[in-house]
Amino acid sequence: MTKYLISFPSGAMDVPAGRLQEVADAAHAVVQEAKDDGVWVFGGGIDEDVPPVLVNGDGTVKEGTYPQTAQLEGGYTVLELPSYGAAVQWAAKIATACRCAQELRAAQYDPAS
Numbered sequence: 001m002t003k004y005l006i007s008f009p010s011g012a013m014d015v016p017a018g019r020l021q022e023v024a025d026a027a028h029a030v031v032q033e034a035k036d037d038g039v040w041v042f043g044g045g046i047d048e049d050v051p052p053v054l055v056n057g058d059g060t061v062k063e064g065t066y067p068q069t070a071q072l073e074g075g076y077t078v079l080e081l082p083s084y085g086a087a088v089q090w091a092a093k094i095a096t097a098c099r100c101a102q103e104l105r106a107a108q109y110d111p112a113s
Helices: 020-036 084-098
Strands: 002-008 040-045 053-055 061-063 075-081 103-106
Touching: 002 084, 020 040, 020 075, 020 084, 075 084, 084 103
Parallel strands: none
Antiparallel strands: 002 075, 002 103, 040 075, 053 061
16 A cells, blocks of 8 residues: 655645634544544644754754755645545545645655555
8 A cells, every 4th residue: 555645734724713623623533534444654743833954964963954845834644545546535534624725645665664
């Protein structure tokens, strides 16, 4: 089976005032459904209060990140699914719960993972 990354930037969420708990509850319900179905790998949100750093092979650390990922924030989910079609269905469930479109990417197969 293939692992799929389903993600969104935090700015994409459109949550009316006073409804954040409702959105959180809906998102947690989808997570529980994925766990119950045995497709959940992991997920969560990027902690936007902790700045990203680049770590080199020698262990040196540099503040910042690659330019193309400077805006990486929001939430992500990794599911292991039997097909691209199943991934689209799960992404739609997450989009409904989180009230924003989801980016869907397939991970390349690695027999060691």
